[in-house]
Amino acid sequence: xxxxxxxxxxxxxxxxxxxxxxxxxxxxxxxxxxxxxxxxxxxxxxxxxxxxxxxxxxxxxxxxxxxxxxxxxxxxxxxxxxxxxxxxxxxxxxxxxxxxxxxxxxxxxxxxxxxxxxxxxxxxxxxxxxxxxxxxxxxxxxxxxxxxxxxxxxxxxxxxxxxxxxxxxxxxxxxxxxxxxxxxx
Amino acid sequence: xxxxxxxxxxxxxxxxxxxxxxxxxxxxxxxxxxxxxxxxxxxxxxxxxxxxxxxxxxxxxxxxxxxxxxxxxxxxxxxxxxxxxxxxxxxxxxxxxxxxxxxxxxxxxxxxxxxxxxxxxxxxxxxxxxxxxxxxxxxxxxxxxxxxxxxxxxxxxxxxxxxxxxxxxxxxxxxxxxxxxxxxx
DNA sequence: GAAAATATTTGCCAATTGGCAAAAAGTGAA
DNA sequence: TTCACTTTTTGCCAATTGGCAAATATTTTC
Numbered sequence: 001x002x003x004x005x006x007x008x009x010x011x012x013x014x015x016x017x018x019x020x021x022x023x024x025x026x027x028x029x030x031x032x033x034x035x036x037x038x039x040x041x042x043x044x045x046x047x048x049x050x051x052x053x054x055x056x057x058x059x060x061x062x063x064x065x066x067x068x069x070x071x072x073x074x075x076x077x078x079x080x081x082x083x084x085x086x087x088x089x090x091x092x093x094x095x096x097x098x099x100x101x102x103x104x105x106x107x108x109x110x111x112x113x114x115x116x117x118x119x120x121x122x123x124x125x126x127x128x129x130x131x132x133x134x135x136x137x138x139x140x141x142x143x144x145x146x147x148x149x150x151x152x153x154x155x156x157x158x159x160x161x162x163x164x165x166x167x168x169x170x171x172x173x174x175x176x177x178x179x180x181x182x183x184x185x
Numbered sequence: 186x187x188x189x190x191x192x193x194x195x196x197x198x199x200x201x202x203x204x205x206x207x208x209x210x211x212x213x214x215x216x217x218x219x220x221x222x223x224x225x226x227x228x229x230x231x232x233x234x235x236x237x238x239x240x241x242x243x244x245x246x247x248x249x250x251x252x253x254x255x256x257x258x259x260x261x262x263x264x265x266x267x268x269x270x271x272x273x274x275x276x277x278x279x280x281x282x283x284x285x286x287x288x289x290x291x292x293x294x295x296x297x298x299x300x301x302x303x304x305x306x307x308x309x310x311x312x313x314x315x316x317x318x319x320x321x322x323x324x325x326x327x328x329x330x331x332x333x334x335x336x337x338x339x340x341x342x343x344x345x346x347x348x349x350x351x352x353x354x355x356x357x358x359x360x361x362x363x364x365x366x367x368x369x370x
Numbered sequence: 371g372a373a374a375a376t377a378t379t380t381g382c383c384a385a386t387t388g389g390c391a392a393a394a395a396g397t398g399a400a
Numbered sequence: 401t402t403c404a405c406t407t408t409t410t411g412c413c414a415a416t417t418g419g420c421a422a423a424t425a426t427t428t429t430c
Binding site: 142175179 | 376377378379380387388
Binding site: 067069070117118121122124125128129131132135136138139140141168170171172 | 252254255302303306307309310313314316317320321323324325326353355356357
């Protein structure tokens with residue numbers, strides 16, 4: 001929980017009272033590895049702050065192949081969780097710890113804490129920009145470089161999640177990734 | 186100018202008075218094709234709304250090659266214009282029409298118009314998300330598909346700007362792009 | 371633990387793309 | 401127009417990646 005507050009405080013000031021209000025509404029939730037939120041969106045349909053673990057977002061392309069679109073890791077705010085395109089799947093790829101807010105509670109925070117929405121916007125903007133940097137730096141790199149980049153970004157999961165997740169994220173085939181892995185030892 | 190107001194109004198309500206305030210501070214500026222802002226950042230260092238034309242952002246990679254990182258086209262708000270990494274170049278690739286605000290005027294708008302910053306944040310968020318969609322859909326596509334995608338996004342410039350701009354944007358060599366062009370007629 | 375199911379690696383060959391250099395085409399200046 | 405310069409195209413070959421299928425390896429289930 002402290003992680004979350006600490007994270008928020010980087011983007012704006014909050015007094016003790018406001019912090020208490022937030023923590024009062026925040027619910028910690030843990031999900032095991034491989035949990036799909038898709039069938040279970042009922043609960044965390046609102047806002048989820050990923051405290052620990054890695055999540056991936058995937059979809060099925062027009063060939064029916066499942067493509068990993070993003071990975072999220074620690075300290076990532078997932079807003080509009082329920083508003084992802086319906087064809088997107090959200091899945092934990094490791095055990096995960098979230099902080100969840102219901103829509104109602106979130107609304108109350110917006111109304112009570114001046115600047116709340118602005119702080120959240122700032123966070124989302126930062127996340128978006130980082131994502132753009134990450135993705136666009138992948139273009140024009142060969143597959144090996146992209147994989148090394150992935151290893152840097154997600155050092156702890158490479159050998160614990162299916163190869164296919166990473167391969168589709170990198171935009172290459174499983175076989176190619178397997179060969180790349182071999183070649184870099 | 187109307188374009189700009191029309192665009193803003195999609196993201197929030199403004200009354201006549203507010204609109205007048207905005208248009209009073211907005212300066213239309215035109216720049217010819219191939220104008221680099223880099224050496225001339227003095228003027229438009231603040232906020233620029235691209236009304237007409239296409240702009241590209243580029244940088245030099247570690248091999249000393251100039252890479253086109255983004256193209257922007259109509260109805261794009263360039264915020265923090267002066268805050269692009271110093272190593273980035275901004276250049277018009279066609280004749281362009283901008284609406285420019287000075288830092289001072291912009292600040293006044295923020296202070297006078299309630300929600301102004303929030304509206305702008307919404308716009309930036311939308312732009313970021315679109316960019317993420319655009320870029321990430323390019324990964325895992327072969328070069329021909331990426332070029333066709335580029336043609337869809339920027340239908341009017343493909344044959345009017347240097348091949349090298351497009352090639353580096355797509356992450357391929359000029360020769361490859363030349364061959365692709367030939368192959369798709 | 372054994373069998374079944376799933377995931378990964380490998381082999382083989384084809385398609386794509388890169389690297390380099392030369393040729394061709396286009397552009398601008400005098 | 402002609403010459404110099406820049407951009408684009410092409411040829412040639414190498415490196416990378418894809419596609420498919422079979423072989424291994426790993427994980428799950430019973």
